[in-house]
Amino acid sequence: MNARIKLKKTPDHVVFDIVSYGLTFIFGMMCLIPFYLIFISSFASDSALLRNGYRLIPKEFSLNSYQWVFKSPQRIFLAYRNTIFVTVTGTALSVLLSTMTGYVLARKDFPWRNGFSLFYFFTTLFNGGLVPWYILCTQYLGFKNKFISMILPMAFPVWNMIIAKNYMKGIPYEIIESAKVDGANDILIFFRLILPVATPLIATLGLFSALTYWNDWYNCMLFVTDKNKQNLQYFLQEMLGSIEALKQLIAKGESSVLDNVTLPQAGIKMAMTCVVVGPIIFLYPMIQKYFIKGLTIGAVKG
Amino acid sequence: MGKQDKPLKTANSVHKQGFMKEVSANKLLLLMLLPSVLYVIIFSYIPMGGVLLAFKNYNFAKGFFGSPWCGLSNFKFLIISDKLWPLTRNTLLYNFAFIVVGMIMEVGFAIFINEITCRWFKKAFQSFMFLPYFISWVVVVAVEEAVFGYEYGIINQLLVSLGMKKINIYVNSAPWPFLLVLFRVWKTTGYGSIVYMAAIAGINQEMYEAAEIDGSNIWQRIFRITIPNLVPTMFIMFLLAVGNIFRGDFGMFFQLIGNNSVLLEVGDILDLFIYRAMVSSSNIGMASAAGFYQSVLCFITIMTTNWLVKKYNPEYSLY
Numbered sequence A: 001m002n003a004r005i006k007l008k009k010t011p012d013h014v015v016f017d018i019v020s021y022g023l024t025f026i027f028g029m030m031c032l033i034p035f036y037l038i039f040i041s042s043f044a045s046d047s048a049l050l051r052n053g054y055r056l057i058p059k060e061f062s063l064n065s066y067q068w069v070f071k072s073p074q075r076i077f078l079a080y081r082n083t084i085f086v087t088v089t090g091t092a093l094s095v096l097l098s099t100m101t102g103y104v105l106a107r108k109d110f111p112w113r114n115g116f117s118l119f120y121f122f123t124t125l126f127n128g129g130l131v132p133w134y135i136l137c138t139q140y141l142g143f144k145n146k147f148i149s150m151i152l153p154m155a156f157p158v159w160n161m162i163i164a165k166n167y168m169k170g171i172p173y174e175i176i177e178s179a180k181v182d183g184a185n186d187i188l189i190f191f192r193l194i195l196p197v198a199t200p201l202i203a204t205l206g207l208f209s210a211l212t213y214w215n216d217w218y219n220c221m222l223f224v225t226d227k228n229k230q231n232l233q234y235f236l237q238e239m240l241g242s243i244e245a246l247k248q249l250i251a252k253g254e255s256s257v258l259d260n261v262t263l264p265q266a267g268i269k270m271a272m273t274c275v276v277v278g279p280i281i282f283l284y285p286m287i288q289k290y291f292i293k294g295l296t297i298g299a300v301k302g
Numbered sequence B: 001m002g003k004q005d006k007p008l009k010t011a012n013s014v015h016k017q018g019f020m021k022e023v024s025a026n027k028l029l030l031l032m033l034l035p036s037v038l039y040v041i042i043f044s045y046i047p048m049g050g051v052l053l054a055f056k057n058y059n060f061a062k063g064f065f066g067s068p069w070c071g072l073s074n075f076k077f078l079i080i081s082d083k084l085w086p087l088t089r090n091t092l093l094y095n096f097a098f099i100v101v102g103m104i105m106e107v108g109f110a111i112f113i114n115e116i117t118c119r120w121f122k123k124a125f126q127s128f129m130f131l132p133y134f135i136s137w138v139v140v141v142a143v144e145e146a147v148f149g150y151e152y153g154i155i156n157q158l159l160v161s162l163g164m165k166k167i168n169i170y171v172n173s174a175p176w177p178f179l180l181v182l183f184r185v186w187k188t189t190g191y192g193s194i195v196y197m198a199a200i201a202g203i204n205q206e207m208y209e210a211a212e213i214d215g216s217n218i219w220q221r222i223f224r225i226t227i228p229n230l231v232p233t234m235f236i237m238f239l240l241a242v243g244n245i246f247r248g249d250f251g252m253f254f255q256l257i258g259n260n261s262v263l264l265e266v267g268d269i270l271d272l273f274i275y276r277a278m279v280s281s282s283n284i285g286m287a288s289a290a291g292f293y294q295s296v297l298c299f300i301t302i303m304t305t306n307w308l309v310k311k312y313n314p315e316y317s318l319y
Helices: A011-041 A046-052 A064-069 A074-106 A113-125 A130-140 A148-154 A158-169 A173-181 A186-197 A199-214 A218-223 A232-251 A256-260 A265-297 B006-010 B012-025 B027-055 B073-080 B084-115 B119-134 B137-148 B154-161 B176-201 B205-213 B218-243 B250-256 B261-267 B270-279 B284-312
Strands: none
Touching: A011 A265, A011 B084, A011 B119, A011 B137, A011 B176, A011 B218, A046 A265, A064 A265, A074 A113, A074 A148, A074 A158, A074 A186, A074 A199, A074 A232, A074 B027, A113 A158, A113 B027, A113 B284, A130 A218, A130 B027, A130 B270, A130 B284, A148 A199, A148 A218, A148 B027, A158 A199, A173 A186, A186 A199, A186 B027, A199 A265, A218 A232, A232 A265, A232 B137, A265 B119, A265 B137, B012 B027, B027 B073, B027 B284, B073 B284, B084 B119, B084 B176, B084 B218, B084 B270, B084 B284, B119 B176, B137 B154, B137 B176, B137 B250, B176 B218, B176 B250, B176 B261, B205 B218, B218 B284, B250 B261, B250 B270, B270 B284
């Protein structure tokens, strides 16, 4: 419809444009402003925050909040390191597992592909729920305080495997056949021939998984109590949470707690949030289009 | 198995040989499946067997096999607690609200963005709407603080400057059903609308041209052409979401509602209850009973909706 040449806009179109531009503007701003507010507030001075709270137009610029955040930087750097380590290894593992499985299930000459597909797919229909899984992980697999407990639980999302399988089905079988005639084995074919032509798939799956790992706090909360192994999101959750608890105390009228508070918490919370989401927002313009593409890659039936 | 060599199937021993032959012919492919097969067995199939915990009096020291059976007593406690119905109702109603409001927003903005002709505006605002999808629910809590926070939140600052009283959303459960829907829709609309934009791109343009020549206005074109053409996609998205209607978004409810007893009055869902009962560990029997109940409910709804999808249009069914 966009390509239509309009000589003059009819009245109904003018009304429609007002509605569509208007609502899109309002909702788009509702999505953007909170991020701007957090960013700007992280640079506000303590006194301005105490007086005026979070504001769209900052009064006094200050790096004070960031100085507090990085006052004892060991924990933040550790959390950053842990998040990056888990994200990188987890993404690599997850992409490898889902493409490798998808490749085998997409092979027309693999006789048990339907049986195995059902075997994987059934797990999306029925699952045992949180409790048996948690007991298995903690009591039998020894997941307490290990990096692996933040990597493995998200290493093989069946849905990603189905996307991979659908994508691989689109790769001409002749490629595999001719390679087999030349004497290449199945593993070699996968790594040397299939993966290089599946880069859009790898990019999409990789980004989806990387985002999942980067944003994970759940597995960290369940399995990791060692402060040296906790990740960024969990660190932020703890920071926001303890202030939440404080707020509840205030709400109950125990105002004496307030006297002991010397931390400029309002600014620290915002600065810490910026530290956590910074990399994602920074990469956002570059990765956005891959996400949009990825959604349409996966739109084929499983 | 062995569909290609049918004549071999006549004799059992020969068939077995054929099977072993096929295994050895595909040994590398099977080897490539091995890691994910093991993964799925360990992390999905074993926990499926673990639903039997619901019928056991679990004891951490004795483990899964050592703990004694206790019949239906876990379920009895669960039913006596009188929690099951409100939890199920909340899970269902919140998910239903998310699905309906979400779909209206997603379809609406897909149509609006598609009709917007100003390129930079379209691109910029689509990016803004997509932005909240990229953050975790932990960060949403920071957003909540900045916008609705009692002391420093921008809305309360605004209320004060207008001479009105501050609103403390952390001690008042009334606005939460609305707030939960708001946060949910805020986070997922941009992402969800992409599916519908792809569907709109697939609509035959000639229909619009013909309708325009016939003197239709834009509202008629949207309600008579665009939306009817989106109905199949909407229907499928709806049924897919309905399949999971008894599984709440734990991350969202845990971060926004958490353990705040006031907010739990309106915001408690099955997943939160199971988590709380589990970590308090004295209640692990009740947690697994509730988990069993939820798993069975989910399975039934998924099977039912898929059956419906198949009936409606076999091409869209999941399997």
